[in-house]
Amino acid sequence: MTLPLALGTSSAHRLTAKRLLASTSCPRRFSTAQNEPHEECDVVIVGGGPAGLTLASALGSSRIASQNLRVTLVEGGDLSKVKQWSPPSGTYSNRVSSLTNASQTFLKAIGAWTHVDTHRTAPIEEMQVWDGVSDARITFSASEIGLERPQDGMARLTENFNLQRGLLRHLEHLPGVRLIERTKVKSIIRDAEDQGGWPLVHLDNGRVLRARLLVGADGFNSPVRSYAQIPSFGWTYETQGIVATMVHPPRGPFQGPNTTAYQRFLPTGPIAFLPLSPTVSSLVWSTRPRIASALTAFEPGVLASMINAAFRLPEISLRYLYNRIIEAHSTGTPLTHAELQQEILWREQSHAIDANSAYASAIVNVIGDAGVPAADSESVPPLVTSLQPGTVATFPLRFSHTESYIGEGQGSRTVLVGDAAHIVHPLAGQGLNMGLADVECLTRCIENALEQGGDVGSYTALLPYARERYFENHTLMAAIDKVHKLYTTTFEPIVWTRTVGVEVLNELDSVKTALMMTAGARDHKINESAVGWNLAAKGVESLAAGVNAARVVGGGIREMIGTGLQEVLKATSARPRSERD
Amino acid sequence: MRVSNVIRTLQRQLHSPASRGTINASEIAHFSRLSSQWWDEQGEFAFLHRMNPVRVEFIKNKLLEVSREGGEEGMPSSTVLRDLDVLDVGCGGGLLSESLARLGANTLGIDASESNVKIATLHASADPKLRNLTYINAPAESLLDSPKRYDVVCSMEVLEHVDNPASFLSTCAELVKPGGHLFLSTISRTPLAYFLTIFLAEDILRKVSPGTHTYSKFITPTELISFFQKYRSSDSNAVDPRYLEHVTLPKAWISPNASPASPPRTEAEVRGLIYHPLRGQWLLAPRDAWAATDANYIFWVRKPSQ
Ligand SMILES: Cc1cc2nc3c(=O)[nH]c(=O)nc-3n(C[C@H](O)[C@H](O)[C@H](O)COP(=O)(O)OP(=O)(O)OC[C@H]3O[C@@H](n4cnc5c(N)ncnc54)[C@H](O)[C@@H]3O)c2cc1C
Numbered sequence: 001m002t003l004p005l006a007l008g009t010s011s012a013h014r015l016t017a018k019r020l021l022a023s024t025s026c027p028r029r030f031s032t033a034q035n036e037p038h039e040e041c042d043v044v045i046v047g048g049g050p051a052g053l054t055l056a057s058a059l060g061s062s063r064i065a066s067q068n069l070r071v072t073l074v075e076g077g078d079l080s081k082v083k084q085w086s087p088p089s090g091t092y093s094n095r096v097s098s099l100t101n102a103s104q105t106f107l108k109a110i111g112a113w114t115h116v117d118t119h120r121t122a123p124i125e126e127m128q129v130w131d132g133v134s135d136a137r138i139t140f141s142a143s144e145i146g147l148e149r150p151q152d153g154m155a156r157l158t159e160n161f162n163l164q165r166g167l168l169r170h171l172e173h174l175p176g177v178r179l180i181e182r183t184k185v186k187s188i189i190r191d192a193e194d195q196g197g198w199p200l201v202h203l204d205n206g207r208v209l210r211a212r213l214l215v216g217a218d219g220f221n222s223p224v225r226s227y228a229q230i231p232s233f234g235w236t237y238e239t240q241g242i243v244a245t246m247v248h249p250p251r252g253p254f255q256g257p258n259t260t261a262y263q264r265f266l267p268t269g270p271i272a273f274l275p276l277s278p279t280v281s282s283l284v285w286s287t288r289p290r291i292a293s294a295l296t297a298f299e300p301g302v303l304a305s306m307i308n309a310a311f312r313l314p315e316i317s318l319r320y321l322y323n324r325i326i327e328a329h330s331t332g333t334p335l336t337h338a339e340l341q342q343e344i345l346w347r348e349q350s351h352a353i354d355a356n357s358a359y360a361s362a363i364v365n366v367i368g369d370a371g372v373p374a375a376d377s378e379s380v381p382p383l384v385t386s387l388q389p390g391t392v393a394t395f396p397l398r399f400s401h402t403e404s405y406i407g408e409g410q411g412s413r414t415v416l417v418g419d420a421a422h423i424v425h426p427l428a429g430q431g432l433n434m435g436l437a438d439v440e441c442l443t444r445c446i447e448n449a450l451e452q453g454g455d456v457g458s459y460t461a462l463l464p465y466a467r468e469r470y471f472e473n474h475t476l477m478a479a480i481d482k483v484h485k486l487y488t489t490t491f492e493p494i495v496w497t498r499t500v501g502v503e504v505l506n507e508l509d510s511v512k513t514a515l516m517m518t519a520g521a522r523d524h525k526i527n528e529s530a531v532g533w534n535l536a537a538k539g540v541e542s543l544a545a546g547v548n549a550a551r552v553v554g555g556g557i558r559e560m561i562g563t564g565l566q567e568v569l570k571a572t573s574a575r576p577r578s579e580r581d
Numbered sequence: 582m583r584v585s586n587v588i589r590t591l592q593r594q595l596h597s598p599a600s601r602g603t604i605n606a607s608e609i610a611h612f613s614r615l616s617s618q619w620w621d622e623q624g625e626f627a628f629l630h631r632m633n634p635v636r637v638e639f640i641k642n643k644l645l646e647v648s649r650e651g652g653e654e655g656m657p658s659s660t661v662l663r664d665l666d667v668l669d670v671g672c673g674g675g676l677l678s679e680s681l682a683r684l685g686a687n688t689l690g691i692d693a694s695e696s697n698v699k700i701a702t703l704h705a706s707a708d709p710k711l712r713n714l715t716y717i718n719a720p721a722e723s724l725l726d727s728p729k730r731y732d733v734v735c736s737m738e739v740l741e742h743v744d745n746p747a748s749f750l751s752t753c754a755e756l757v758k759p760g761g762h763l764f765l766s767t768i769s770r771t772p773l774a775y776f777l778t779i780f781l782a783e784d785i786l787r788k789v790s791p792g793t794h795t796y797s798k799f800i801t802p803t804e805l806i807s808f809f810q811k812y813r814s815s816d817s818n819a820v821d822p823r824y825l826e827h828v829t830l831p832k833a834w835i836s837p838n839a840s841p842a843s844p845p846r847t848e849a850e851v852r853g854l855i856y857h858p859l860r861g862q863w864l865l866a867p868r869d870a871w872a873a874t875d876a877n878y879i880f881w882v883r884k885p886s887q
Contacts (some may be wrong), residue, residue: 042710196707367729408623450660452634452641453707459622460630468859537647547699 009489038208043446044201044454045215046185046224048075050097050160051418051435052217053167058110058443059297060174064450065398065443068118071177072203072209079181083168085161094243094391096274096282098124098155098429099163103436107163110443116158122276123153123422125259128379131487132266132315137379153259157274171277175417188214188227190410198457199227199413207396213457214414217435222399222420228407230416234400234423234494239269239482240292241395241426242285245388250278255378262381263427264311265487266318267399269308270427273381280388283307284426291322294329300387301337308361309344311380317347333553381460383502398423399481401474405438406459413457415465419443422473429481434473441468619674619700626674626787628856629738632863633676635854636737636879637684639865640764643678643881644733647762649848662686670721670753671739675701675714677887682714686733690716691724715735721752730758740767741798750808753862756836760886766854766879770799773875802851802874806841809834809849809882832885849882 029355043059045052059065071543087093099107099121107113123142130137142150171177184204191198191210201209216224223230251258258281262273269286276282285307287295295303302325324343328335345362353359358377400423405413418435442465449452449461622630644661663685669678672690672699682688682705692698698718705711720805734757736749743749750765757763768778782789813831835848844850853866853873866873 067659191707194703194707196704198707369715433738448634450683452637453662453682454634455679455683458630460633463861 006455014275014391036208037198038210039072040070041209042069043071043210043215044199044209044211044213045071045073045217045218046201046222047217047418047420048073048077048079048164048179048181049217049219049418049431050163050167051420051439052215053164053171054107054110054112055215055217055417055434055439055442056177057167057170057174058106058439059446060171060177061110061112062443062447064447066174066176068450069176069446069456072180073177074180074183074185074203074209074459076184077181079164079168079179079473080179082161082164085165087161090277090280091388092120092245092276092280092282092391093159093161094282094388094393095160095162096157096276097163097432098274099436100155100433101152101160101458104156106436106440110170112167112170115169116155117162120162120276120486121156121158123151124261125150125153125262126256127261128152129263130265132264132318148171157276158263159276160432179434185218185223186222194301197410197412211457212455213412213446213462214419216263216414216416217418219419220398220423222416223534224414225402225416226444228411228414228416230402230407230411230414232400232402234398236271236396237286237425237488239286239290239397239488240289241397242287242304243302243391243393243395244282244283244303244307245276245391246273246281246283246304246384247386247388248279248281248384249266251382252377253556258382260378260381262311266315267488268322269484269488271307271435272427272429273307274429281384286397286425286427289396290326294322294325296392296394297329298325298335299337300389300392302335302340304342304384304387305337305344307384309347312350312359312361313344313347317351320347323536348463362557397425399425399477401477405470406462412459415442415462416546422477424472424477424480425484427484428476430476430480434476437472438465438469441465456482582646592747597855618826619676619697621705626676628789628863629673629676631861632854633680635863635865636677636764636766637680639852639879640681640733640735640762641684642882643762643764647847662733666729666758667733667735668731670734670736670756671701672701672716673697673738675704675716677735677737678714678716679705679708679711680712680737681733686713688714689731690714691719691721693720711769714737716794721756722751724756725752730759731756731761733762734848735764737764737766738768738791740765740800741794743798746798746800747808750805751812753779754809754812754884757884759884760855761884763882764879765805766877768794768799768877769801769875770796771801771875773872778876802867802878802880803841804843805880805882806835806849810837810839810841814884833882834882834887849881851878851880853878 024191045055052073052075056067056071059069059071078451099535104113107116123216125143126138126141128137142152142154168179170177180203185201186204187202189200189202191200199211199214201211201214203209214227216222216228258275258278261275264271266290268288271285271287272283274284285292285295286355295306306321306325309321313321321340324452325335325340327333341362348360348362355363356374358374358380361383397521400530402416402421405416405421417438419431419524421436421438422431424431424434445461445465446456449456449458454461586665618624619626621627629691641658641661644657644665648656648661661684662681665686667681667686667688668691669681671673672678675690678688678690678701690698690701692701696716698716702716705714705716711718711765734753736753740749753763753765778794780790783791783793810833812834814834835844839845839848850868850878851874852868853870853875854877855864855866855873857864863877863880
């Protein structure tokens with residue numbers, strides 16, 4: 001530009017010249033802070049878990065984002081192993097997530113879902129949730145909530161590896177995304193102030209990435225969150241989650257397919273049975289740490305028997321059995337599968353449970369399968385006959401939510417998604433879905449910022465993400481936490497009402513509502529979901545009033561709850577769907 | 582003799598850049614004090630950061646509309662600014678300039694405050710992508726001395742701070758290429774604007790430093806439109822007055838017989854900028870929304886192309 005004017009001040013001139021110098025050489029630059037060469041990146045994603053890989057795919061497949069942004073993903077683990085993952089047929093990984101329709105719709109929109117092996121996934125068409133003390137029960141199905149395609153279920157059980165492998169395959173076609181695997185982020189340092197204070201990501205192989213936007217998709221111990229100094233609050237539940245892949249006979253010809261998920265709320269924590277194929281299902285059993293370590297200490301048959309018992313026996317007998325195995329575990333006395341089965345048989349006899357009832361598990365009647373099943377056979381999951389070797393694992397369960405999703409001040413140009421921002425109890429199967437909803441929203445905010453010439457690392461560009469997601473996640477997390485607390489309490493008045501069933505049905509209603517809120521394919525606009533939640537809350541309130549009245553009249557409670565809740569759910573799931581643009 | 586002296590002085594004043602200046606010295610000092618805060622997105626200028634995307638949206642949409650009228654179909658909205666010469670008058674810390682440069686425009690930001698230009702330059706130098714962006718510290722009038730003209734001239738939230746709006750508007754208008762665009766955003770002179778910008782923002786909420794605004798300097802949309810109904814481009818290679826009667830006078834930018842309340846859509850447009858407190862976002866009010874232009878508004882006018 002030839003203007004008859006002085007170019008700013010001398011210092012401004014120097015800066016401009018420096019910039020030009022940098023641009024004519026290569027993307028490597030020397031920062032004044034470190035005097036180390038570094039690579040200029042637009043978006044650096046730390047973490048190649050489901051959330052990080054989905055974000056990379058979403059940005060790589062977005063037209064405007066791929067035209068404008070260089071995306072780099074750094075993962076400490078071996079992603080090529082995940083990419084080559086090919087389990088022997090009939091075997092399943094123990095890390096399984098129920099992907100809601102909203103999550104699937106998003107994965108389809110970014111073109112990743114076609115790379116997921118859907119033969120390895122299973123729809124949940126029905127859910128049965130009941131209270132371990134009172135046996136009050138709620139059943140809900142995909143057809144009842146007005147989904148467009150009830151046969152696709154309310155959610156689809158998908159192995160985390162299957163999803164991650166699909167995302168990695170999708171990423172092969174996206175040249176705008178670079179993966180750096182088997183490389184850990186060692187430290188993150190803020191660039192000099194006169195260089196804008198952008199984050200400099202130091203990798204353990206000596207490379208340094210300068211990030212316009214640094215995304216923490218790096219899970220619970222998020223190094224990005226530490227760099228951004230975003231505090232988080234939370235607690236560990238005195239609970240471990242046991243996962244395992246369970247093998248069982250197929251449902252008989254007079255029964256439905258294996259598409260019903262079961263969850264029983266025991267005072268020690270919920271146990272869930274999640275179908276993967278006609279003969280394989282996934283276990284998530286949350287229980288006290290002492291019980292969890294005892295359950296997993298003996299031969300796998302012991303855990304299998306206990307799983308069957310935990311879905312069937314009255315709570316008092318379960319307590320007896322826990323004590324039995326804890327004692328054996330602490331004294332180092334061996335406990336065999338056969339001994340445990342004998343104990344279970346005695347408990348069944350003392351409760352007068354008929355050996356042909358679906359509630360009996362001590363004598364596994366394998367030939368009985370071909371015959372007419374017991375009338376109550378569909379109120380409990382199929383009997384587990386074995387556990388797939390090597391699939392039993394335990395995780396500590398916790399609640400954790402960061403105070404913010406975007407870094408400010410010294411931690412600017414950072415944003416958190418997925419478990420780095422929030423961790424919930426798995427009882428509602430929402431952890432990963434929340435992370436995917438984060439990614440969807442963040443992608444949309446980045447696209448909007450690019451459309452408007454914004455700086456994708458700026459607070460202004462990221463603020464809509466935080467506004468939209470924080471409230472929605474918080475509401476869901478609070479509901480899940482409340483349910484967990486209510487069911488694991490031993491506080492007398494609550495336990496009393498639980499046996500009466502009123503409180504339980506109400507609370508099961510909120511569980512159901514919590515689950516259903518996310519069941520349909522829908523967008524994640526804050527105002528609409530707020531409306532949904534208010535509606536749901538109102539529904540539960542008026543139901544509570546109705547229950548009290550009904551109790552006086554006597555009977556008919558379940559039916560009433562059922563229809564009342566259906567109204568709420570129809571109202572909330574019938575919202576218009578929005579298209580990704 | 583005395584009379585001719587006066588005339589000569591007047592002529593000198595008219596032609597020397599210094600005396601054509603429209604910038605008020607105390608205003609410059611005020612913004613210099615604030616300029617280090619320009620890029621604190623949660624600080625005093627938070628509202629500008631939030632408003633910026635909406636302004637860019639308006640600029641893009643207007644250019645898109647015009648390019649569609651000109652028969653250019655299917656241009657994606659993100660490329661409409663690519664390779665255009667854009668001037669941002671009163672660029673401040675460079676909020677708008679950076680956005681326009683990112684959208685591909687060859688952008689020149691100009692500001693009378695030296696510290697603003699320093700801040701803007703420093704900020705842009707950290708961003709390896711902003712290579713098509715230059716800043717200069719000078720009054721806009723000084724650009725008239727160069728023959729360079731711009732496809733788009735913007736001046737956002739500046740008009741309400743200048744001493745001689747008519748002269749300032751003429752300067753901006755003169756810097757536009759024939760067929761080019763002028764975008765202005767400012768605050769209207771209405772009781773509502775007084776209430777929002779001075780009483781509420783400065784005095785009560787202290788969101789904006791007291792002294793930022795002077796009510797009497799606010800300009801209404803009608804005043805702007807009337808200005809461009811009278812304004813005719815005077816080209817620098819002006820026609821020799823002896824041949825004046827042989828050429829047609831340049832067209833007014835807005836048809837003089839149109840109602841100032843609703844100028845022809847192809848010539849000019851006024852849209853309100855409204856803050857949505859629940860979303861924490863600025864929104865572009867729908868066209869002709871009632872009272873929408875009573876406070877912050879954005880104005881577009883196009884220079885006739887002949
Ligand atoms: C028992 C159990 C059952 C669950 N069931 C469900 C369910 O049914 N439905 C559901 O939606 N969710 C479920 N969840 C939750 C779900 O598994 C998590 O929410 C999800 O895996 C989180 O994904 P993420 O990508 O955010 O984080 P992660 O999967 O934790 O990924 C973080 C990644 O970052 C990498 N990383 C960390 N630090 C560094 C570093 N310094 N350098 C490089 N890389 C680094 C790690 O290697 C890791 O790969 C369950 C969780 C548990 C424990």
